[in-house]
Amino acid sequence: MPLDTPPARHLTPEQRRRRARRRTAGFLAVDAGAWVTGFLAAAWTRHEFQITGAQVFRVVGLALLTAGLHVAVAALRRVWSGRHPLGSLQEVRGLAGTVAGTAGLVLLGLLALTDRPAPASTAPVGAALALLLMLSVRIAYRHRHDRSLRPDARSAVPVLLFGLGEAGQALLRAMLSDPRGRYLPVGLLDDDPDKRGLRLGGVRMYGGRAEIGTAIRRTGASTVILSVADADSDLIRDVREATLHAGATFKVLPPVRELVDHRISVTDVRSPDVADLLGRRPVVADLAGSDTGLRGRRILVTGAGGSIGSELCRQIMRADPGELMMLDRDESALHSLQLSLSGRALLDGPELILADLRDDEGIRRIIQQRQPDIIFHAAALKHLTLLQRHPGEAVKTNIWGTLAVLDACRDVAKFVNISTDKAADPVSVLGYSKRITERLTAHAAQMYPGTFLSVRFGNVLSSRGSVVTAFRAQIDAGLPITVTHPEVTRYLMTVQEAVHLVLQAASIGRDGEALVLDMGEPVRIDDIARQLAAQAPGPARIVYTGLRPGEKLHEDLLGHGEADLRPLHPLISHVPVPALDPMEATALDPFDDPDKLVERLAWLCDHPAVPVPDAPLRVPTAR
Secondary structure (H helix, E strand, C coil), X not given: CCCCCHHHHHCXXXXXXXXXXXXXXXXXXXXXXXXXXXXXXXXXXXXXXXXXXXXXXXXXXXXXHHHHHHHHHHHHHHXXXXXXXXXXXXXXXXXXXXXXXHHHHHHHHHHHCCCCCCCCCXXXXXXXXXXXXXXXXXXXXXXXXXXXXXXXXXXCEEEEEECCCHHHHHHHHHXXXXXXXXXXXXXXXXXXXXXXXXXXXXXXXXXXXXXXXXXXXXXXXXXXXXXXXXXXXXHHHHHHHHHHHCCCEEEECCCHHHCCCCCCXXXXXXXXXXXXXHCCXXXXXXXXXXXXXXXXXXXXXXXXXXXXXHHHHHHHHHCXXXXXXXXXXXXXXXXXXXXHHHCXXXXXXXXXXXCCCCCHHHHHHHHHHHCCCEEEECCCCCCHHHHHHCHHHHHHHHHHHHHHHHHCCCCCCEEEEEEEHHHCCCCCHHHHHHHHHHHHHHHHHHHCCCEEEEEEXXXXXXXCCCHHHHHHHHHHCCCCEEECCCCCEECEECHHHHHHHHHHHHHHCCCCXXXXXXXCCCEEHXXXXXXXXXXXXXXXXXXXXXXXXXXXXECCCCCCCCCCCCCCCCCEEEEECCCCCHHHHHCCCCCCCHHHHHHHHHXXXXXXXXXXXXXXXXXXXXX
C-alpha cells in the first residue's frame, strides 16, 4: 500500500486521486484477506482442527462472498455517515459497525439454510477475528504514516518537553506532525507522579524536575521546552536552572493570555522573558470574553506609534472596527506601525494622521473632519526624570495637549484617557500632569453627553524607555546595571494586559471615573536586574544610584481618600475623580520658574472641584 509521504503534499489533484484509489484498493484486498483468514480460523477451531479440503473450499467461498457484502455495506454506511480519517476512533467505530452488519447478514443467511457451507458460528467468530486483523493493518499503516511526519532526526533539534497538560500535549502533537519542524521530541517530563511511565506518540516519560539532568544525558536533548502554559515563577526558575546546569538551552511556551487567538503551534515556542521569570499572575485571561463594543465603530488613537498606542491599534484591529485612525507626531513610528499591521508601509493611507497635540487648531479640525465615535488618548510625555527638569513640556504636551483633544470631543461617544499609577498621590511632574488630565477628563464628563473616563495602570514591561529596555541596553553595552534603590518596587504589566484594560474601560467605565486594575503584588526592580544579569552572556554588575527627584520607593494604585470599589468586575476598581475647571489649567505658564511651576502643578492636583457647567474648554497657545 502506498504511503502518504511528505512529498505527497506537492502532488497534483489527479495524482492525489490516483494515490487515494490505490490505497482504497489495497485496503479492500486486506479486508478480503481478513475475512478469509477469520472464517478459516473460526471453522478450523469449530471442527477441532480437523478440516477437509472440501470444507476449506466452501469456507473460502463464503468468506469471499462475505467480503463482497462487506464492500456493499461499507459503501452504504459511507454514504450515510461519511468517510472518517484513517486510523481515527471514528473509523474504528465505523469499521466495527460495518463488520458487525456484514456478519449479521451472513449469520441470518446461514441460519436460513439447511445445507450450510460452514457452521453458523463461523460468521460471528470469524467476523471478530477479521475485525482484529483489519484494525491491526490500519494501526500499522497509521503508525508508519505518523512516523513519516516526524521531523528529520538529522536536522531537527532534540528536545525534552516539561509539562504534559493540555498545552504540552498539543505542542507534542504539533511537533510530531511537522516533517520540516525544527524540534524533535525525544523525551517527556512532568512532576505529576500519575504520569510516570507514560508514553505518548512513542515518546517516553523520564520523570519530573529532579530528573532533568539525567533525562538530558540519556536522550542527548539539547533543549528543554517548558510546555506549561500557566507556569508560576518558581517552576520556571527551577526548570530553567536545572536545564542550564545540565548544559542545555531553555525555552518556554507562552502563557495562555498570549495564545487565546490561535491553536498552539511550534512557532509559539520562545525564549523566556522577564514577565515569565517574575511569574506575574496573568489577568488578561480573567478579563477576556466581554464585548468591548468596538465592532463597526470609528476609532481614533492618539500616540498610536508608542508602545501602548501601537498595541492598542493591533488589538482594536482584531475587533473589526468600522475605521481605525492612528495619530502621532512621529512619522517613523507611524511607518513602523503600518508595517506591523498590514505588512506594507507606503504611508499613503488615510488611516495614518501626522499631527501634534500642541497644535490645538489642527487637532480640532482633524476630529471635526474625521468624526470618530471613540477616542483612546495615549499620547503623552512619560519620562519622569526629564519632565522633572522640564515641567513646562509636561504642561504643553500632557495637560494642554489633552485639553486640545477634549475641546474637540463634544460629539464623541467615548473618550478614554490613558493615565498612570503615578497619578495616585503624585509627587513628580509626570504624576501631577497625569492627575490633572484625569481631573480635566472628569470635567469633560460633566460637560458633554458622551462617556469620558481615565485608565490608570503601572509600568509596562519592555516598552520603549522601560526599566527592562534600559537594563538590556546596559548589558549589551557591557555597562553596569543601574538600580536606584535595592528595595524599590513597581507595579508591572505586560503591554497586552495594559491595552486589554484600556479596551475594558471603553466597555464598562462610567463617566468621570479612573479605572484601576488589580495588578497583584508589586515587583522589586532589583529582582528584575538580577534575573537579566543571570541571562547575560558575561558577568553583569549591579550599581545602586539612589532615588531621583520625583521618584517614590513604592508606587500606589489608589490615592489618599480613594476607596477600592469594584462594582462591575472583581479585578477593576472604579475611582471617582473630582473635576477640574479647565481655566485653572490654561492659566499655567510653562515658561515660569520650574520650581514655581511644579508647586502650581501640585496645588492643582488637590484643588477643590468647582463645577462650571457652562464654561467651555479653552486651550491656550504656547507663548
